[in-house]
Amino acid sequence: MTTLSTAPTTPPQRANRVRWNIPVRLRKSILVTHVVSAGSWIGIDVISIVLVAIGWVRAGDDRTAAYRALADFFVVPLLLSALVAGTLCLITGLLLGLATKWGLVRFWWVAVKLVLNVIACAMMLAFLGPVTELATGAQPLQDIWFVSFLAATALALLSFATVLSVFKPWGRVRK
Template sequence: MRRPPRTLTPRWRKLVLVVHVVSSLGWLGITLVNAVLTFTSVFTEDARRQHAAILMMDQIGGYLLVPVSLTALISGVVLSLGTKWGLIRYKWVAIKLVLTLIATGLTLFSLLPGLRELAAAAESTMDGVLVPSGRRVDGFYPIIVSSTMYLTMTVLSVYKPGGKTAYGRRVTA
């Protein structure tokens, strides 16, 4: 005989939801700040300003991206498991999970090492000299990709499209 799924109490659900929304918005906010800093790095003609922008990207990313992204991921998993939505019962939740895992993985294994490498280049470049790798417009790609993913996840959360997964239909039946 199957046990009924455990659900969060309304008080805990609201608390976890607040943590999830705040961490998700924080993740988006960090991305937008890095967009401004990337824009500055790529388009400024002032080497000191470029170095400062690059070093701030590393500081913000190095200290905030990992805890914020992991908080969004973990709180999302807790919410899905503690509510009627389940982790893979509905398509929109499963897609959000996959997108969040991809975004977290890209943050840990691509974005942060790239930021550290760029910061090292800025630190080793003489004062008054622009960092060539800080002038590359491909620095906008992570911002475009992550912002698109966050926007997609927001739309999925609001509209909840797609219905149940095959697993969700079996569990319900």
């Protein structure tokens, strides 16, 4: 009776696979930072929507006072905070994509989340000028619609990204 001994084989490495091996604690720290920054971003959007809604339900001088307070004390700091949270979310998402089995564009849900994050950050950058004009009084207070548009759109994008993170639909980009 002849026995064949086979040498242990390692699976072939894919040429397109980029994986950054990092210690577990560091990966978990990056993941926590990613989740907290995304949650902060969502919270900032909710606060922005509530503040704009409060201004809308006011009438006359009350509306002007609400929008002035909104512009002076909340909009620019909130938008800058959201931009910091969005950038941090993007950076940690990229690091997680490089360090985990999900990859950056290996799965559709990860690629879509990356695109959504870039779109939301670009929207904030695009609206930073008009919001700053609003805060300085250079723009009429009635034109605050873009603040609510920005916050509502970002909230929708971030909510969709959260759903993608939980359900992980659509499978691999390439088989």
